[in-house]
Amino acid sequence: MLSVLRIFFNAKGTNSWTVLGALVLAGLAEGIGVANLLPLITIMIGADTDASPLSRMLIDTIEAVGLSPEPYVLVSLIVLSITAKAIFTLIAMRHVGYAVAEVATGLRATLVGNLLRGRWSYFVTQPVGRVANAMSNEATRAGRAYQIAAECIADTIQVVVYMIIALLVSWQLTLLALLGGAVVVGLLGFLVRTARKAGLKQTNRTRYMVTYLTDVLNNMKTLKAMARQAAFAAYLDKQIAGLRKALRRQVTSTEALKSFQEILTTVVMGAGLILAIEVSAIPPGELIVMYVVILKLVKNVMRMQRQYQKAVLSESPYHAVEALIAESAAAAENAHGGAPPSFQQGCRLSAVSKSFGEHQVFQNIDLEIPRGEITVLMGPSGTGKTTLADLVLGLQDPDAGEVLIDGTPLSDLDLQSWRRMIGYVSQDLVLFHDSVLMNITLGDPTISEEDVRRALELAGATDFVAALPEGLSTMVGEKGGKLSGGQRQRITLARALAGRPKLLVLDEVTSALDARSEEELCTTLGGLTPELTILAITHRPQLLTIADTVYRVHDGQIAKSPVTTPSARRPGEIETAVATQSSS
Numbered sequence: 396m397l398s399v400l401r402i403f404f405n406a407k408g409t410n411s412w413t414v415l416g417a418l419v420l421a422g423l424a425e426g427i428g429v430a431n432l433l434p435l436i437t438i439m440i441g442a443d444t445d446a447s448p449l450s451r452m453l454i455d456t457i458e459a460v461g462l463s464p465e466p467y468v469l470v471s472l473i474v475l476s477i478t479a480k481a482i483f484t485l486i487a488m489r490h491v492g493y494a495v496a497e498v499a500t501g502l503r504a505t506l507v508g509n510l511l512r513g514r515w516s517y518f519v520t521q522p523v524g525r526v527a528n529a530m531s532n533e534a535t536r537a538g539r540a541y542q543i544a545a546e547c548i549a550d551t552i553q554v555v556v557y558m559i560i561a562l563l564v565s566w567q568l569t570l571l572a573l574l575g576g577a578v579v580v581g582l583l584g585f586l587v588r589t590a591r592k593a594g595l596k597q598t599n600r601t602r603y604m605v606t607y608l609t610d611v612l613n614n615m616k617t618l619k620a621m622a623r624q625a626a627f628a629a630y631l632d633k634q635i636a637g638l639r640k641a642l643r644r645q646v647t648s649t650e651a652l653k654s655f656q657e658i659l660t661t662v663v664m665g666a667g668l669i670l671a672i673e674v675s676a677i678p679p680g681e682l683i684v685m686y687v688v689i690l691k692l693v694k695n696v697m698r699m700q701r702q703y704q705k706a707v708l709s710e711s712p713y714h715a716v717e718a719l720i721a722e723s724a725a726a727a728e729n730a731h732g733g734a735p736p737s738f739q740q741g742c743r744l745s746a747v748s749k750s751f752g753e754h755q756v757f758q759n760i761d762l763e764i765p766r767g768e769i770t771v772l773m774g775p776s777g778t779g780k781t782t783l784a785d786l787v788l789g790l791q792d793p794d795a796g797e798v799l800i801d802g803t804p805l806s807d808l809d810l811q812s813w814r815r816m817i818g819y820v821s822q823d824l825v826l827f828h829d830s831v832l833m834n835i836t837l838g839d840p841t842i843s844e845e846d847v848r849r850a851l852e853l854a855g856a857t858d859f860v861a862a863l864p865e866g867l868s869t870m871v872g873e874k875g876g877k878l879s880g881g882q883r884q885r886i887t888l889a890r891a892l893a894g895r896p897k898l899l900v901l902d903e904v905t906s907a908l909d910a911r912s913e914e915e916l917c918t919t920l921g922g923l924t925p926e927l928t929i930l931a932i933t934h935r936p937q938l939l940t941i942a943d944t945v946y947r948v949h950d951g952q953i954a955k956s957p958v959t960t961p962s963a964r965r966p967g968e969i970e971t972a973v974a975t976q977s978s979s
């Protein structure tokens with residue numbers, strides 16, 4: 396029950412105290428209505444109204460407000476009370492309705508915010524499918540969990556109200572009824588536990604399945620090309636079978652609870668009635684009212700248990716989203732200073748060391764990226780070139796040493812402003828499933844169509860974009876699948892240039908281009924300096940022809956490669972440099 400209360404009171408964007416207040420008022424109103432049945436029935440059967448303390452108390456109250464305890468007064472009171480109960484319940488559930496939407500959207504908004512603020516190192520450990528599942532399926536179920544928690548609490552309040560009324564009529568019979576109820580609840584408790592397990596299984600299986608499916612879809616071309624779908628399909632079938640079993644268990648356990656409750660309640664109530672008639676000396680009027688009250692009480696206890704079963708069934712998605720929110724909040728990017736960045740001299744890495752776990756990528760390295768020049772990083776695969784770029788972008792933090800921008804540590808600068816000064820082309824040629832235009836502006840309203848056309852021109856993409864069926868509005872397909880690798884590369888370069896950056900960071904920007912396009916692009920890039928500063932990572936020789944400085948990354952160290960500036964370059968120098976790096 397604690398977990399249900401936690402969901403009810405902790406869910407953000409809800410007005411749980413108002414809901415609780417309205418539910419308590421609804422419970423009280425219903426209590427007054429039902430309690431008035433006692434004097435009504437007592438009068439109707441001509442029994443002594445003084446026989447029960449509750450009956451006497453109600454009649455005294457009615458007389459104290461100047462009314463007489465006539466049947467029409469009592470019936471009117473019952474009608475008024477039940478109407479009030481319905482209105483208060485409606486008020487509570489209207490709030491719950493709003494809250495359900497708030498919980499589902501609030502969880503999503505918090506999760507998105509946390510993920511966007513998260514460290515890159517955290518993000519790369521997160522399967523996309525897990526996040527997608529949390530955003531869609533789990534958040535929706537979590538919103539519903541709030542509603543069920545509220546309904547469960549409403550039922551609990553009603554149980555308490557009926558218990559008080561029953562106690563006022565006969566505490567002995569009430570205790571007997573509660574004992575019977577507790578036996579039924581206890582006997583059927585295993586069905587609640589089964590439902591909880593089935594709910595958890597559904598949540599976990601769905602998460603695994605969506606995560607796995609996302610990976611399969613991302614790699615569909617490779618799987619199809621080599622006809623390797625069979626193993627993946629078998630794994631998915633297994634997960635689907637597990638999910639089917641969990642869903643079947645949920646329905647079976649909820650239906651079984653309902654049916655067993657009905658049987659056991661009838662037995663307990665029957666036994667209780669016989670006991671009351673045979674053993675107790677309760678007057679008939681009171682006995683009828685008592686039966687009505689206790690029947691209601693037991694029914695409410697049973698409904699409360701069914702509602703509780705539903706609540707535990709739906710608590711796992713709520714907790715799953717909460718766990719992801721807490722995890723992503725803890726993985727927020729380190730707080731940086733708020734100093735505005737400038738880029739007049741350039742960027743420098745000073746005595747930087749960086750490890751991933753036990754694996755030391757760099758130890759005490761220095762690197763200069765002077766403003767207005769082209770700095771190229773080369774070296775064998777896996778030696779840390781991308782990690783170096785990530786340090787400059789602030790996506791990774793150094794373990795020791797500093798990244799300095801115009802002499803100021805990056806940790807003192809406003810990181811977002813620094814990144815707004817950068818144009819970045821990543822190694823992955825993945826585009827958004829959207830138009831060419833959207834893929835270039837990334838939704839930034841400050842980038843004009845003029846900026847886009849200029850960027851396309853610089854990236855050598857104007858002609859092929861113009862030839863697309865709908866030009867800039869052409870949809871590029873999933874991950875840009877309707878474009879060739881080279882075309883995607885030009886779009887990503889245009890995207891990097893569209894925001895008129897001060898520093899361009901290019902990770903293997905020519906890898907998908909043919910020799911002629913690569914040469915053309917290098918000429919274009921050479922022409923962008925000195926207005927623009929370029930840090931480029933490459934395995935290919937062409938970029939070296941325009942480089943001012945070439946660094947070779949190797950064995951945790953970085954060294955200036957003996958390649959001179961373009962103007963002083965000797966024949967064969969580039970070929971030697973490339974041969975040295977690929978032989979490492």
Ligand SMILES: Nc1ncnc2c1ncn2[C@@H]1O[C@H](COP(=O)(O)OP(=O)(O)OP(=O)(O)O)[C@@H](O)[C@H]1O
Binds near residue numbers: 751777778782783
């Ligand atoms: N987030 C990470 N967690 C753990 N290890 C990582 C992470 N990122 C990179 N590495 C490791 O750090 C090393 C350097 O990786 P990096 O991607 O920087 O190499 P690279 O020189 O750019 O390689 P390539 O030329 O193949 O792109 C590799 O051994 C890699 O496995």
